[in-house]
Each structure stands twice: as C-alpha cells, then as structure tokens.
Amino acid sequence: MRRFGGKARFAAAAACLALVAAACGGSDDDGGGTAQPGGQTGGGGRQGGTFRVPIGEPSAIDPYNARESEGSNVTVRLFTGLVTYDGNPELRMRPGVAERWASNNDCTEWTFNLRRGSKFTNGEDVDASAFIRGWTRAAVGTSASQVAYHLQDVQGYAELHANPPQTQTFSGLSAPDPYTLVVRLGRSDCEFDKQTVHPVASPVPSVAGAANNTTFNEAPIGNGPFMLRPGTKWEHNQRISLVRNDGYFGTKPNIDAIEFVIFPAQGRLEAEYRAFQAGEVDFARIPPTLTQQAQSTYQPQGSWIKSEQPAINYILTNNARAPFNNPDARKAMSMAIDREAINRGVFQGSFTPATAFITPPFGNFHQPGVCGDWCKHDVNRAKDLATRSGLTPGTRIKLAYNNDGGHEPLVQAWKDQLERNLGLVVELDGVPFAEHLQKRDRGDFDIARAAWSTDYPSPDGFVTPLLGSTSEDNDGKYSNPEVDRLLAQSKSQKSDAERERIIKEIERIAIGRDLALSPTFYRTAYRVFDSSKWTGLGLDFFERPTLETVSQKS
Amino acid sequence: MGKFVVRRLLQMVLVLFGASVILFVCLFVVPGDPIATSQGEGRQLDPATRAALERRYGLDKPLPQQYVSYVGRLAQGDLGESYVYRRSVNTILKEKLGNTARLAVAAIALQVAIGILAGIIAAVFRYSFLDVLVTLSTTIAIGVPTFVIGLALQNVFALNLGWLPLQGQAAGGRSIILPALTLAAVDTALVSRLMRGTMSEVLRADYIRTAYAKGLSKRVVILKHALRNSVIPVLTFLGISFGTLLGGALITETVFNWNGIGLALVGAIQSQDNPIVLGVVTYGVGVFVLVNLAVDIAYAFLDPRIRLE
Numbered sequence: 001m002r003r004f005g006g007k008a009r010f011a012a013a014a015a016c017l018a019l020v021a022a023a024c025g026g027s028d029d030d031g032g033g034t035a036q037p038g039g040q041t042g043g044g045g046r047q048g049g050t051f052r053v054p055i056g057e058p059s060a061i062d063p064y065n066a067r068e069s070e071g072s073n074v075t076v077r078l079f080t081g082l083v084t085y086d087g088n089p090e091l092r093m094r095p096g097v098a099e100r101w102a103s104n105n106d107c108t109e110w111t112f113n114l115r116r117g118s119k120f121t122n123g124e125d126v127d128a129s130a131f132i133r134g135w136t137r138a139a140v141g142t143s144a145s146q147v148a149y150h151l152q153d154v155q156g157y158a159e160l161h162a163n164p165p166q167t168q169t170f171s172g173l174s175a176p177d178p179y180t181l182v183v184r185l186g187r188s189d190c191e192f193d194k195q196t197v198h199p200v201a202s203p204v205p206s207v208a209g210a211a212n213n214t215t216f217n218e219a220p221i222g223n224g225p226f227m228l229r230p231g232t233k234w235e236h237n238q239r240i241s242l243v244r245n246d247g248y249f250g251t252k253p254n255i256d257a258i259e260f261v262i263f264p265a266q267g268r269l270e271a272e273y274r275a276f277q278a279g280e281v282d283f284a285r286i287p288p289t290l291t292q293q294a295q296s297t298y299q300p301q302g303s304w305i306k307s308e309q310p311a312i313n314y315i316l317t318n319n320a321r322a323p324f325n326n327p328d329a330r331k332a333m334s335m336a337i338d339r340e341a342i343n344r345g346v347f348q349g350s351f352t353p354a355t356a357f358i359t360p361p362f363g364n365f366h367q368p369g370v371c372g373d374w375c376k377h378d379v380n381r382a383k384d385l386a387t388r389s390g391l392t393p394g395t396r397i398k399l400a401y402n403n404d405g406g407h408e409p410l411v412q413a414w415k416d417q418l419e420r421n422l423g424l425v426v427e428l429d430g431v432p433f434a435e436h437l438q439k440r441d442r443g444d445f446d447i448a449r450a451a452w453s454t455d456y457p458s459p460d461g462f463v464t465p466l467l468g469s470t471s472e473d474n475d476g477k478y479s480n481p482e483v484d485r486l487l488a489q490s491k492s493q494k495s496d497a498e499r500e501r502i503i504k505e506i507e508r509i510a511i512g513r514d515l516a517l518s519p520t521f522y523r524t525a526y527r528v529f530d531s532s533k534w535t536g537l538g539l540d541f542f543e544r545p546t547l548e549t550v551s552q553k554s
Numbered sequence: 555m556g557k558f559v560v561r562r563l564l565q566m567v568l569v570l571f572g573a574s575v576i577l578f579v580c581l582f583v584v585p586g587d588p589i590a591t592s593q594g595e596g597r598q599l600d601p602a603t604r605a606a607l608e609r610r611y612g613l614d615k616p617l618p619q620q621y622v623s624y625v626g627r628l629a630q631g632d633l634g635e636s637y638v639y640r641r642s643v644n645t646i647l648k649e650k651l652g653n654t655a656r657l658a659v660a661a662i663a664l665q666v667a668i669g670i671l672a673g674i675i676a677a678v679f680r681y682s683f684l685d686v687l688v689t690l691s692t693t694i695a696i697g698v699p700t701f702v703i704g705l706a707l708q709n710v711f712a713l714n715l716g717w718l719p720l721q722g723q724a725a726g727g728r729s730i731i732l733p734a735l736t737l738a739a740v741d742t743a744l745v746s747r748l749m750r751g752t753m754s755e756v757l758r759a760d761y762i763r764t765a766y767a768k769g770l771s772k773r774v775v776i777l778k779h780a781l782r783n784s785v786i787p788v789l790t791f792l793g794i795s796f797g798t799l800l801g802g803a804l805i806t807e808t809v810f811n812w813n814g815i816g817l818a819l820v821g822a823i824q825s826q827d828n829p830i831v832l833g834v835v836t837y838g839v840g841v842f843v844l845v846n847l848a849v850d851i852a853y854a855f856l857d858p859r860i861r862l863e
Contacts, residue, residue: 057821059592059638144606146592146599163606214641236641236649237813238723261722266808266820271721278712278720434590 045535045551050257052281053545054272057237057262062217063202064138067147072199073544074240074260078222079202080250082112082131082181083193087541089363090496091457093193097126097203097223097249098181107190107492112181118249120205121227128175130203130223135173138200141165143211147200150455153192155184188492190499194456225253225548237262254536254551276528283529283537283545288406291350291526303531307539310361311453311523312354312462315414318446319516320477323397327514328389331374333447334518335382336421337414339375343521346409350526354519357511358459361541364500365459370507374515379421386422393423400445403430407449414449440475448475453523457541459503463487466517467510478516483509559847566843573839574628574832578621581828588826589613592637611637611829624832633833638825643833646818650802653723654814657806658799660734661741665792669742670785673749678776680754688750692743704736704809721811733810737803741795748791752784759783786856793849800845801838 058071066075083093083101093101098112118126139148141163151157155172159165172184185192195201203223208216219233226242234240240260244253261281263271269287273294276284286294298304315334317324324330339353356370373381386392397418401411408430415426431439440448454461465471468487469479486506493499510516527545529537537550589607590599599607608614611634612623627634633643676688695703711732712720718732719725756762757780765775802816811817815834822830 057639060640065640141602141606144603144610146603148603149600152600161600161602163602163609212640217640236639236646237817263721263811264808264817264821265824271811274708274713275720275722278708278716280720280722434587 045254046554047254047551048256049533049552050259051255051283051534051547051550052259052261053283053547054263054268054275054281054285055260056265056268060217061234061240062208062211062220063134063199063204063222064143064211065145065147066199069543072542074242075199075202075220076224076542076544077226077242077258077547078220078224078228079199079204080222080224080248081199081201081203082114082196085194085197085457085541087361091194091363091365091459092496093197093457097131101193103190103192103494105494107188107192107494108185110183110185110192112183114179114181115249116179118223119247120203120221120223121245121247122205122207122221124205124207125178126203126223127178128181129178130205131181131201132170132173132175133206133208134202134204135200136160136168136170137204137208137211139170140168140211145200145211147198150195150198150200153185153187153189153195155186157186190492190494191456191458191460194458197457198455224248225250226258229257235262237264251548253548255547258547273528276530279530282534283527286526286528288347288350292348294528295526298528301531303528305525305527305529305537305539307525307527307543308352308360309453309523309525309543310359310457310541311451312357312359312519313351313449313451313521313523314354314357315518315520316440316445316448316450316476317515317517318443318448318476319479320443321446323389323391323395324446326389326391328385329391330515330518332382332384332386332389332391332422333418334374334515335376335378335385337417337518337520338377339520340377342410342413342417346413347521350524351521352524354522357507357517357519358462358503359522362457362459362462365503367504367507370504370512371515371519372512374512375519382421391422391424394425396425396427397446398427398429398444399447399449400429400431400436400439401449402433402436404432411449414447441472443475443477450475450517451523460490463503463506463510464491467506476517478510478514480510480514480516559851562843562847562850566840566847569843570836570839571625574625574836575621577832577835578624581831582617582620586826588637588828591826607637611635628836633836634829636822636827636830638822638827643829646830647815647833647837650814650818653812654802654807654816655800656730657733657737657803657812657814658796660730661738661799661803662792662796664734664738665742665745665795668738669745670749670788672742672746673788674753674776674781676746676750677753677757685750688746692746695739695743698739700736700740700805701809703739704732704806707732707736708809723813733803733806733812736809737799737806741791745788745791745795748788749784752787753780756780756784782856786853789852789856790849793845793852797842797845800841802834 055073056070058066058074059068060066060071061074061078063075063079066072080096082096082098084096086094097114097118099115101110101112103110114126114128120126135151137143138145139151139157139160141161142165148161154170156170157172159167160170174182176182183192205221207221219228225245225248227245229241229243232241239262242258244256246252269285272281272284273286273290275281295304317330317333319325324333343349343351343353354371355375356367358365358367360366399411399415401407411428415428418424418426429445439445452462452466464487465473467478467483468474469484483506486502490499490502490506493502511519525539525543527539533553534550535553538546540546589604612620624634633647635642636646639646672688676685679685708720711718719729723729762775762780765779802814802819804816804820806812807814807816808820815837818830819834822834
C-alpha cells in the first residue's frame with residue numbers, strides 16, 4: 001500500500017508468473033482490464049526471440065531491496081515465490097513454489113507445502129530453508145532493506161529488524177521438514193498468503209550471503225522463469241540481459257531472452273517512447289501529453305495496451321474539522337466537481353471517472369456505482385447540500401496538493417468548479433511531495449489531491465489504511481466505529497465469500513453513505529508494443545508487461 | 555618549468571579543498587531529506603531502517619564531523635557510497651569515465667577539425683560567400699539550445715532516415731556520431747569565430763607581409779606563420795572546452811542516454827544522492843584544473859616567448 005505523488009509510479013509488488021501467466025490479465029482492446037483473465041492478443045505465436053523492454057536504472061534487483069517498478073520488473077522474472085496471482089476476479093492466489101497452503105483457524109499460523117525438485121539456476125534445491133534464508137536476509141536490521149516492512153507481521157520481525165538487530169534468526173519462521181514452511185504471525189491475517197507475492201519474500205540460494213554481497217546484488221541467482229544471461233551481470237545504466245530458464249518448474253516462457261534497456265530518469269517516458277518509435281525497444285510507456293496522439297497512431301495497428309490499475313485518485317477531505325466534518329458538506333463538494341469534464345479537459349480522456357472506491361481490477365470486490373449520486377455532477381443538489389451543511393458562498397477552504405507532480409491543471413479545475421458552482425473561495429497550497437504528506441499528517445488542509453495504490457491483490461490494502469480510524473495513513477481522520485468493527489472482522493475472516501461481503505459492506509457505509517473521501521478517477525495505464533513482431537502481451541495487476549506470455553508472431 | 559607544475563598542482567589542492575567545502579555546505583545545508591527521498595514515493599521509512607541507513611552513511615554524526623570524515627576519505631581517493639544504489643561512487647564513476655572521455659575526445663576532434671578549418675577559410679576569404687556561410691551557420695549553432703540540436707539530429711537521422719541509433723551505446727562507433735555532433739556544435743562555432751578573428755588580425759601583421767615579400771607561398775604563410783601565431787587564444791578556449799567536456803555533458807548525455815558522468819550527475823541531483831554529486835563535481839574540478847595546466851604548458855611550446863615560471 002502506498003501513497004503516490006504522481007511524478008512517477010514506484011510500484012513494489014509481486015510476481016505474476018509463467019505457471020499461470022496465460023491468464024495474467026492485460027488486454028489490448030479498448031475495454032481491457034487486468035482482472036479479466038486471458039485478455040491477450042492472438043496467442044499461438046512462435047517460440048524464440050529477444051523482447052526489449054525499457055526501464056529506468058533500478059535501485060536494486062536483488063530481492064532484499066528491489067522496491068520500485070523498475071527493480072521489481074526485473075526481480076520477478078528471476079524469482080518465483082510461494083504463491084502467484086493470475087488476475088482472477090476472486091483474487092485467489094495460485095501455486096508458486098508452494099503447492100498447497102493453509103492457515104490455522106484464527107489465521108495466525110500459515111503452513112506452506114513446497115513442491116519438491118524445483119531448483120535455483122545454480123542447481124541448489126528450493127526448499128523451506130531457502131525461504132527462511134531470503135526472508136531473514138531481507139528483514140535483518142543491518143540490511144537496511146527499504147521493503148522489509150512487507151514481512152513486519154511475521155513474529156520476531158521487530159527483534160530482527162532492530163538497529164542493531166537483537167537476533168540473527170527469524171523466530172516466526174520454521175521448517176518442520178525440508179519442504180514445509182511454517183509462518184507464525186503476530187496477529188490474525190487471513191490474507192497473509194497474498195503478501196508473499198512481493199519480491200522481498202523470494203527464496204534465495206545459500207550463495208546469496210548477506211545483503212551487502214555485491215556479487216549477488218549484481219547478478220542474483222534465482223528460481224524464476226528467466227535468469228541472467230550466463231557470464232553477464234547487471235550492466236549499470238545500460239542493460240540487464242535475461243535468458244529463459246529451461247529448468248523452470250512452471251510453464252516456460254515463449255521468448256528466448258529479455259533485454260532490459262536502461263534509460264535515464266530525466267525525461268524517461270519521452271526517451272522510451274522515442275526509442276520505441278525508432279525501433280530500439282519493443283514496448284514503451286507513453287508520456288501523458290502524447291497519450292491521445294499515441295492512441296490514434298497505435299490503436300488501429302493493434303499495438304495499444306490499455307489496462308485498469310488497482311489505483312485510485314481521490315479528493316481527501318479533512319473530516320476532523322469544519323466544514324468537512326459534516327458528510328453533507330463532503331457530498332456537496334464532491335457533486336460540484338464535474339469528473340467527466342475534467343477527464344476530457346485535463347487528462348485528454350485517458351482516465352476513467354470513478355463511481356466506486358475499490359477499483360475494477362479488484363474483480364468481484366469492485367462495486368460500480370457504490371458512490372452513488374455523490375460521484376455525479378449535480379450542481380443544484382450540491383448547492384442544496386452546501387446550504388444545509390453550512391458550506392455557504394464565501395467560505396474559504398484550503399486545497400493542498402504536491403507541486404512536483406504536474407497536478408496544477410487538475411487542482412486549478414477543481415478550484416474553478418468549486419468557486420463557480422458553490423461560491424467557495426479556494427486557496428491553493430502546493431508544496432513538494434514529502435512536505436505535502438507532512439501537512440496531510442498534521443491535518444493542515446480542508447481538501448487535498450490524493451492517490452493510492454496497493455501492492456497485493458487485496459482490497460484490504462485500500463480499506464484498512466484509508467478508512468480505519470487508527471491507521472496512520474488515514475489523513476482525512478475518518479472515524480466510524482461500525483467500519484472499524486467490520487475491518488477487524490474482515491482481517492480474521494477465513495471465508496473468502498464472507499470477507500467479500502464484509503468489505504463490500506464497508507465500502508457501502510464509508511463511501512456510499514459517509515463519503516469518507518471522494519473518489520475521482522480510476523487509474524488507467526497505457527502502453528505501446530510492436531505488434532508487427534509480437535503477440536500475447538498485456539499488463540498484469542502490478543502494471544508489468546506479461547513477458548511470460550508474449551511470443552513472436554507466427 | 556618543474557617548479558611551475560608543482561606550484562600549479564599545489565594550487566589545485568587548494569581549489570579542490572575550497573570546492574569541497576562549498577559543495578558540502580550547499581548539499582548538506584539545503585533543505586531536503588536524502589534518505590527519505592531514496593525511498594521514492596512509497597511508504598515512509600520505519601525508524602529502524604532509517605537509523606540503519608543514517609549510521610551506514612554517517613549521517614547520524616554532526617555536520618563538521620561528517621565533513622572531516624568526508625575529506626579524510628577523499629584524501630585516500632574514496633568518494634563514498636551512493637544512497638540510492640548502495641554502490642561505491644568510485645565504481646560508478648569508473649564505469650562512466652571512459653564513456654565521457656570518448657565523447658569529449660570525439661567532440662574536441664570535431665571542434666579542431668571543423669572549427670579551425672572554417673575559421674581559417676573565413677579569415678582568408680573574408681566577406682566571401684564562404685565567410686558569410688560560416689558566420690550564418692555558427693550563429694545558428696550558438697543560438698539554438700543544445701537539446702534542440704540533439705532532438706533535431708535524432709529526428710532526422712534516427713527516426714526519419716533510420717541511419718543511426720537514436721540513443722544508447724549498443725551500436726558501437728555508430729552510436730557516438732550524433733552525440734558528438736550535438737556536443738561539439740556550440741563550441742565548434744565559437745572556435746571558428748575565434749579563429750576567424752585572431753587570424754584576420756594576424757594576417758594584417760607586418761611579419762606576414764614580410765613573409766609574402768620573401769616569396770613564400772600563400773599556403774606556407776597561412777599554415778606556418780599565421781596559424782601558429784593565431785592559434786593560441788583558440789587553444790586556450792579548446793582547453794577550457796575539453797576540461798568542461800570531461801566533467802560530463804549533462805544535456806547531451808541525457809538526450810542520447812549516453813552513460814557518462816553528466817548523466818550520473820543529473821540523476822543524482824534529482825534523487826539527492828549527495829555522494830555521487832560530490833564525487834562527480836570533485837572529479838570535474840580536478841580534471842578542469844589539470845587540463846588547463848596542460849594548456850598552459852602547451853603555450854610554451856607554441857610560443858617560445860612565453861616562459862613558465
């Protein structure tokens with residue numbers, strides 16, 4: 001779970017793997033969505049070929065610290081963890097190295113039964129000790145991993161992660177036999193299996209050594225569908241070359257090799273896109289200003305990928321003080337905003353106006369229209385509600401945003417609409433992202449531009465941090481005892497169906513009734529790829545290209 | 555001359571010291587939180603990880619102590635470790651030095667070849683069509699921003715004609731052509747202007763008339779007598795230019811994804827990766843001083859009247 005400022009997207013995330021990748025979501029048709037399995041183009045392509053993917057220089061590809069979309073894009077090709085996710089609408093995990101897994105009744109202890117005979121590319125067995133080694137190596141305080149917090153619910157994490165560490169072993173992990181991994185948690189979590197899709201939970205071979213082993217940092221040895229081209233290592237700021245791992249236990253990829261071509265951070269999207277046009281890479285992100293132009297060029301060629309992402313843009317309201325401590329004031333504000341017009345005018349129609357908080361890629365958990373009238377533009381009703389809730393013309397409100405993400409056109413549009421439709425006086429308060437977050441923490445705003453996305457295929461990553469009254473990420477200070485009670489229930493609810501019912505109920509109350517925050521847009525990702533050469537490419541739940549399914553055109 | 559070199563090298567130590575103080579203060583006093591920035595936009599760092607990182611980079615010590623240990627390491631040639639990549643800055647710079655040097659040499663070669671030649675032609679055939687052409691093209695090269703030149707060359711030769719690679723270094727010798735042309739454009743224009751000016755002046759001097767009177771051919775007069783006497787200011791300029799280029803070409807390297815020092819600096823400034831910024835700038839200052847020393851020594855060879863004392 002994370003907030004983002006919109007300048008770039010730093011995804012951390014997980015593996016969508018070859019075993020299941022045929023259904024890894026993604027689609028090149030206009031209605032594409034990651035939650036619909038099997039949406040790729042064509043299929044049935046030829047084996048072989050090298051697919052060239054542009055990325056920025058990762059900060060790490062070693063799983064202990066691979067943290068942004070760039071690094072994890074490489075790491076997930078090299079490592080396969082316990083479970084995988086294929087984009088199914090039930091948000092169920094599929095087998096990875098673990099063939100079967102289950103928790104005890106209160107979801108505080110998880111047992112993973114590992115497949116036998118799966119190996120690292122150096123021939124070492126992938127057994128329970130490989131996972132214990134990998135998790136311990138990431139969590140130990142001296143590694144200073146910036147993603148180890150994904151393991152923080154495992155017992156013994158605090159002692160191991162302390163600075164300096166009070167122990168060198170991860171007390172919550174044990175292996176009663178070589179192919180059984182038992183994980184004890186510090187609290188109930190019936191969706192813990194989902195968290196293990198993050199690359200930080202990868203197994204590592206014994207040659208990995210400590211986290212500061214530069215040999216392994218530069219050329220990690222994994223158990224995934226691809227491996228570093230033998231004899232090569234990460235060529236910094238230039239390329240990372242992978243080849244197919246023919247000893248992989250799951251479905252083997254169609255392509256022979258991946259070439260990650262590394263681009264400088266400055267102007268990366270523009271550079272990637274130009275390199276794609278020059279035929280130097282096979283796939284690219286698109287600079288936001290060129291989205292329309294790119295779509296009109298590439299969509300007719302079948303080279304266009306559109307994918308809904310598990311991310312939401314919303315207007316955060318300060319629910320702890322007047323005027324937005326009154327739900328009617330929040331509703332008035334939300335209804336005074338014309339999402340359609342802003343999408344056309346500011347985003348060239350590239351986003352989708354939101355009608356719910358939990359976005360479409362969450363499959364069955366997505367409730368279109370749950371926001372109801374509050375997410376619809378209706379000036380007359382907005383005025384009514386505003387009058388009733390004391391949001392009278394002339395009321396001054398402060399609109400906070402981060403000024404390093406290019407959000408000026410958006411907040412200006414909000415300001416104009418609120419001033420025109422409700423007669424408010426909106427003061428814009430733009431500061432850099434880090435400072436903006438501090439202001440939000442302090443409650444120094446009335447409304448704020450905000451965005452949220454999650455690292456796991458679970459809507460819990462949306463509801464618990466943003467709607468729970470004790471969450472430190474709940475900057476709007478929404479507090480509803482009923483919602484808190486339901487959140488606690490969902491965490492320790494073993495039945496998937498029951499959990500789905502509870503989470504939907506939470507969204508109905510917190511958004512449909514209270515409008516704790518005002519959803520504005522679903523995040524949609526766009527990509528281009530060279531469809532004259534390739535077929536079967538999409539984007540997975542984690543916004544990564546499905547390199548395990550792509551193949552050459554036959 | 556030995557004394558001269560030693561004195562200049564000692565001066566260089568002073569310059570480096572001064573630069574390091576200024577930089578250190580600038581980088582570490584300006585607002586911002588490099589450790590938080592290194593996390594990107596994700597979840598904020600937990601206290602234990604933060605403390606571990608601060609200890610690792612010595613940021614838990616008071617500023618003066620940080621500076622002393624920085625200078626101490628610098629004296630041993632150790633530039634520290636990058637906050638973002640957790641790699642030795644020495645290693646990072648080593649990977650990039652060769653690339654920056656290759657680009658700098660290619661650009662200087664273009665400046666010498668094209669710039670000096672164009673300057674001579676313009677001076678010898680003053681107010682001719684060629685002279686006007688040189689003046690016009692140099693005005694354009696100086697006036698148009700470097701990144702525009704780079705993008706234009708990319709559009710024509712990579713995107714439209716497909717003759718040369720758009721970016722990167724994968725295509726060997728073909729990869730360097732567009733970045734070298736882009737990088738050399740402005741300074742080549744300045745060299746030819748400078749050359750034209752000084753050459754025109756020299757051509758009016760008495761000893762040139764004498765040389766013609768002795769019956770020497772125009773070619774000998776221009777290439778031997780006039781060129782040698784008019785090239786010194788140009789050489790000074792080339793020295794400065796080369797020193798600057800070796801310090802990294804920020805814009806050109808960024809436009810062409812050329813993995814050099816300049817690219818490292820741009821990225822490091824963005825992500826507040828102070829050890830890399832310090833390393834690159836310290837290196838740049840050192841190279842600049844050394845190249846200018848070399849230029850000063852070269853004067854003595856070109857003009858025996860100049861003594862190095």
